[in-house]
Amino acid sequence: MIEVLGVKKRYRKKQVIEDVSFTAQKGEITCLIGLNGTGKSTILKGIMGLTPFDQGTVLVDGKPIDLNRVAFVPDHSTFPIHFTIEQCEAFMRDFYPKFDPKLFARLVDEFKLFPEDKLNELSKGTLAKVNLALGIAQDPDYLLLDEPFSGIDVFSKEQIVELFSSDVMEDRGVLITTHEIEDIEYLVDKAVMLNRGRIVREFDVEDVRFIHGKSIVDVMREEYGA
Numbered sequence: 001m002i003e004v005l006g007v008k009k010r011y012r013k014k015q016v017i018e019d020v021s022f023t024a025q026k027g028e029i030t031c032l033i034g035l036n037g038t039g040k041s042t043i044l045k046g047i048m049g050l051t052p053f054d055q056g057t058v059l060v061d062g063k064p065i066d067l068n069r070v071a072f073v074p075d076h077s078t079f080p081i082h083f084t085i086e087q088c089e090a091f092m093r094d095f096y097p098k099f100d101p102k103l104f105a106r107l108v109d110e111f112k113l114f115p116e117d118k119l120n121e122l123s124k125g126t127l128a129k130v131n132l133a134l135g136i137a138q139d140p141d142y143l144l145l146d147e148p149f150s151g152i153d154v155f156s157k158e159q160i161v162e163l164f165s166s167d168v169m170e171d172r173g174v175l176i177t178t179h180e181i182e183d184i185e186y187l188v189d190k191a192v193m194l195n196r197g198r199i200v201r202e203f204d205v206e207d208v209r210f211i212h213g214k215s216i217v218d219v220m221r222e223e224y225g226a
């Protein structure tokens with residue numbers, strides 16, 4: 001389980017995250033939900049230590065984060081744009097001892113990627129697939145995904161959603177931010193709803209669906225008044 005405990009983050013004078021606590025379980029998909037600028041990416045980057053929180057603690061299965069067990073897939077590529085996909089893979093193999101070339105090859109095949117393609121020649125959606133494949137192939141226990149559907153066409157989205165419910169993701173804990181809730185609604189176990197850097201609702205998606213007959217978007221309408 002990822003435990004985020006009482007974290008706070010300020011950028012200059014602006015308090016962006018205010019005392020946020022939640023958990024994300026292994027084997028489940030937890031979705032961080034919120035309108036633009038509510039602090040979702042800041043929380044993912046804070047968990048990874050990329051932009052550390054000012055206060056609070058993050059524990060993964062009761063211990064400080066181990067980057068061999070938690071992978072982060074940002075909404076942009078972190079590699080030099082002249083790199084080919086296979087150069088990215090080679091870098092990841094050197095850097096992450098757990099990187100699984102067979103799993104990467106499977107994802108390359110499923111996403112119909114060409115390893116010799118350079119990143120700067122790829123469409124936004126294809127680049128998102130490369131990032132996702134590189135993240136999953138780290139074989140992490142937990143995967144943090146920042147807007148994985150950003151700029152992705154409807155069929156590619158379907159492909160990624162299918163992947164989420166396949167053996168590739170089995171037993172991994174996923175913490176995801178997305179504005180495209182409808183696309184993954186039925187896969188999400190838990191929703192953590194933020195507003196202006198605070199958690200306003202945290203709920204089991206299935207409970208809310210069966211007991212109250214509400215979708216995540218229904219709850220968002222109530223909360224954000226849209």
Ligand SMILES: Nc1ncnc2c1ncn2[C@@H]1O[C@H](COP(=O)(O)OP(=O)(O)OP(=O)(O)O)[C@@H](O)[C@H]1O
Binds near residue numbers: 016036038039042043
């Ligand atoms: N490096 C930074 N310096 C200053 N302010 C920042 C920085 N990064 C983010 N912020 C601010 O922090 C707040 C939260 O940003 P964040 O990117 O976490 O929101 P988000 O919920 O992921 O938004 P979106 O849905 O638009 O991606 C915003 O007001 C943003 O302007």
